Amino acid sequence: MKKLITAVFTLFIFNSLIAQTNETEDYVEFDDRKNIVHGIYLGVTPQYGRISGESAGFLNIKFAYVANRKVEIGFSGTVFGSIQPNNTNVYRGSEVLLAGGYAGLHLEPILYGNRSVSISFPLMIGGGLATILEKKENGDFDESPIETDSSDDDSFFIAEPGVNVLYNVSRFLQIEAGFRYRISESFRLPFYGKENISGFSVGIGLKIGIFNMGRKKKIKDKF
Numbered sequence: 001m002k003k004l005i006t007a008v009f010t011l012f013i014f015n016s017l018i019a020q021t022n023e024t025e026d027y028v029e030f031d032d033r034k035n036i037v038h039g040i041y042l043g044v045t046p047q048y049g050r051i052s053g054e055s056a057g058f059l060n061i062k063f064a065y066v067a068n069r070k071v072e073i074g075f076s077g078t079v080f081g082s083i084q085p086n087n088t089n090v091y092r093g094s095e096v097l098l099a100g101g102y103a104g105l106h107l108e109p110i111l112y113g114n115r116s117v118s119i120s121f122p123l124m125i126g127g128g129l130a131t132i133l134e135k136k137e138n139g140d141f142d143e144s145p146i147e148t149d150s151s152d153d154d155s156f157f158i159a160e161p162g163v164n165v166l167y168n169v170s171r172f173l174q175i176e177a178g179f180r181y182r183i184s185e186s187f188r189l190p191f192y193g194k195e196n197i198s199g200f201s202v203g204i205g206l207k208i209g210i211f212n213m214g215r216k217k218k219i220k221d222k223f
Contacts, residue, residue: 038213039066045176045205047078051098051197056082058201062106066211069113076106076124078160084192094134096192102128102158116168122180124160129153130197132189154187156196174207
């Protein structure tokens with residue numbers, strides 16, 4: 001009889017402990033070890049840099065998918081412009097506008113992506129097109145009417161690595177700030193000569209989208 005009472009009492013204590021372990025203050029939590037968080041966004045980042053020693057403005061737009069807050073994969077495009085001195089013997093001393101754009105694959109590994117502030121290492125690999133515009137008497141820039149041996153535009157290959165600091169304002173908005181270094185193939189244009197757009201640029205921009213789709217939440221225990 002004592003053995004039976006002891007066994008029943010032991011079973012009762014064991015069941016009580018199991019019930020207390022499963023109880024989480026009226027909530028049941030999911031096991032998030034296999035929870036993969038997805039994201040997608042549109043980013044706009046104005047940048048300032050230098051091309052051939054002269055000031056230059058850049059505007060980057062990218063569209064990317066964010067995998068589990070660890071890496072971004074998408075498309076990046078940038079337009080640029082810079083007033084440059086005339087480097088040829090025709091109208092030497094005047095100014096020209098170097099303008100163009102480049103685009104390609106965007107990759108961005110992220111460190112500490114589950115925190116409010118994180119660090120990332122963006123990389124763009126692609127190609128671009130540059131053109132030159134002559135400065136007219138009224139101060140505007142237009143295509144040169146003078147015939148030259150060079151084409152009015154030229155294409156080039158470019159790679160652009162960088163470092164970003166990311167701040168999560170909300171699940172829909174993120175601020176990025178950082179710098180890039182452009183590694184550009186040389187090109188040749190009239191009134192400009194053989195040059196490239198290699199150099200540093202810095203910028204701050206916004207990413208608008210959803211950065212944590214698929215996040216699992218707590219639900220109330222109705223039982």
